[in-house]
Amino acid sequence: MNTRSKLWVAVVALMALMLTACTENKDTSLQAEELLGRSQEAVAKIGSYALAMELKQDLDTGNGQETFSASSQSSIEVEPLQIQQTVTSQYGGEETVYKTILTPQQYFIQDLSIGVWNQLPQSEIELVRGALSDFQIDLKAQAGRLHLAAKDFEVESQEGMYVLSLREGAEETGIELLQDLLESTFGGAEFLANIKDSIKIQRLVYQVTLDAKTYYPVKLYVDTDMTLALDPGSPMEMTQQLTADYSKFNAITPIEVPEEALEAPELDPSINPEDLEELENLEGLEEELEGLRGQEGLGGTDGSGNAGAGASGGEAGSEGINQQP
Helix, strand or coil: CCHHHHHHHHHHHHHHHHHHHHHHHHHHHHHHHHHHHHHHHHHCCCCEEEEEEEEEEEEECCCCEEEEEEEEEEEEECCCCEEEEEEEEEECCEEEEEEEEECCCCEEEEECCCCEEEECCHHHHHHHHHCCCHHHHCHHHHHHHHHHCHHHEEEEEECCEEEEEECCCCHHHHHHHHHHHHHHHHCCHHHHHHHHHHCEEEEEEEEEEEECCCCCEEEEEEEEEEEEEEECCEEEEEEEEEEEEEECCCCCCCCCCCHHHHCCCECCCCCCHHHHHHHHHHHHHHHHHHHHHHHHCCCCCCCHHHHHHHHHHHHHHHHHHHCCC
16 A cells, blocks of 8 residues: 555544544533433432432631531431431531431431430421432432433543533533532521522532443532622632442341430420530539439439430531531
């Protein structure tokens, strides 16, 4: 083959490669709707799964910076909804580790630093459910939300996975997708509705990874910089990173409530976190009084045990309600 023939073959091969690339790009633009539709059908058949989450939030209020971080390991049963979580959170230089179990009728909290269980009053359980996001507890609703936004996603194939990324310039879609997460962050839809108009996104990375065989979600990754005003006229900057990893579909260990949790006392919803230090001080005084009674041979009931359990459980419970990682 002479030089001119070789050159012609090379040109034809290059044109074929370019045509293939153009065809692949066109197919990719159509894939998002198809893939998310298949995912929506697939997750409807999921009865249980495991979820590992990492969340970090940095708030700059203008008067200083606050950082909150949390990680959780969860087992979730879809119908009826039951969740078992182990949550570690850091805020203000303090770390809290607790375990929670949510059933259709009850919510149990265990402060793992002392091993004490408490129950949340039934009147407060709906607040807990309301603070949970669809990407945590309702994969079908999450898949439906993503399917509606399919036109704003780009698709990349990676080692048996499909990575769907929100395209640049889709800020309005980004705000809608973030709404579920922000409702969880700020404690419910009603509060978010009051601040939604103040939210301005500076940067947003929103990626969903699907298994190429099952179309189950494998990972959700969100990284965003935004400004918002919790109080009118007082904007603040917030950076938030979230990673959610899904696994063990229809293969988790069944959730069971231990006997000590079922027999645990209810937390008093009137107790505020600010009251806990005072309660702990009272507990110390009660212990001293019990010691004096014992030395003097006096009888009496031990009130310190219940007070201590309520205080510790209440602290963990209040963080669990406001932040569901």
